[in-house]
Amino acid sequence: MTIIIPRSATWVIWPCVLALASTLAFALGWSTGVDNGRSWAAREIEPEIQANRVEMATLADRLIYLEEAVTMTTTASFYGGAHHGKLTASGEPFDRNALTAASPWLPFGSRWTVRRLDTGAEVTCTINDRGPHPRLGRGLDLSEAAARELDMFDEGVVKVSIRPGL
Numbered sequence: 001m002t003i004i005i006p007r008s009a010t011w012v013i014w015p016c017v018l019a020l021a022s023t024l025a026f027a028l029g030w031s032t033g034v035d036n037g038r039s040w041a042a043r044e045i046e047p048e049i050q051a052n053r054v055e056m057a058t059l060a061d062r063l064i065y066l067e068e069a070v071t072m073t074t075t076a077s078f079y080g081g082a083h084h085g086k087l088t089a090s091g092e093p094f095d096r097n098a099l100t101a102a103s104p105w106l107p108f109g110s111r112w113t114v115r116r117l118d119t120g121a122e123v124t125c126t127i128n129d130r131g132p133h134p135r136l137g138r139g140l141d142l143s144e145a146a147a148r149e150l151d152m153f154d155e156g157v158v159k160v161s162i163r164p165g166l
Helices: 007-028 038-051 053-068 144-150
Strands: 072-078 100-102 111-116 122-129 140-142 158-164
Touching: 072 144, 100 144, 111 144, 122 140, 122 144, 140 144
Parallel strands: 072 140, 100 122
Antiparallel strands: 072 158, 100 140, 111 122, 111 158
């Protein structure tokens, strides 16, 4: 079957074919020497990105820190004695005389300031272990040294607030 197009219709068909071809070329990112907008934008901001790469990374680190900079309230207990010298979940030996803490969810190596709510005493601890078990309803197990700073030996379990330490 042959399709016959009258000569008078070619003035409609060719512009449609050219429009379709140029749309397809633009969609595929082909350039005909004419700036299509995307390459202009990339050329425009690339020098700034290269010059500010370190500053942008620093800003991203600050934003991540600010996102984490919240104060949480939980209960804390302490442990030591029988665990002294044994390996913690982070792989380092537990030292009951170091300012460390165990938490079920905080990342290892992060430093947190623990503030006792009733007295206002504060201590900054490094998270190096997991515990106490979530079913106990506590958020922190402090080392004996940290518990001594908060003067919590008589109570055993106290209400505390925690925030990222510097």
